[in-house]
Amino acid sequence: MAARLFIAALLLLPLAGVPGAVRSQGPVPRVIEVTAERFEFWPSEIAVAEGEEVELRISSDDTMHGFRIVGVGTNVLIPKRGKGSAVVRFTGGLPGRYTFECNRMCGAGHNFMRGVLVVRSAGAREP
Secondary structure: HHHHHHHHHHHHHHOOOOOOOOOOOOOOOOEEEEEEEEEEEEEEEEEEEEOEEEEEEEOOOOOOOOEEEOOEEEEEEEEOOOOOOOEEEEEEEOOEEEEEOOOOOOOOOHHHHHEEEEEEEEOOOOO
């Protein structure tokens, strides 16, 4: 009997707010799949609500690319096709347009490989 009570107490410890217990982390970010290929990102325009956190999962359909959000400090490499993807978390801060671009030379059209994250104000409606 004492052994059962001890085991039950151990199982309930995480529910009692003991340091190190697993806790809910809040809402899971919206996942957006992004593809990089031949001098373009798809989608090239991504709408995010003010304060919303999104997880961009970026994969390549050809060679290795870079991914940088201008002025935000995000800078990752996107592995070439079949070698996985890069994950970037972005939280819609101030409303506006945030340019993202390939920042790894990937060919003749590299300078045109751009897109935009559009952060809409909390009161804005979807078109």
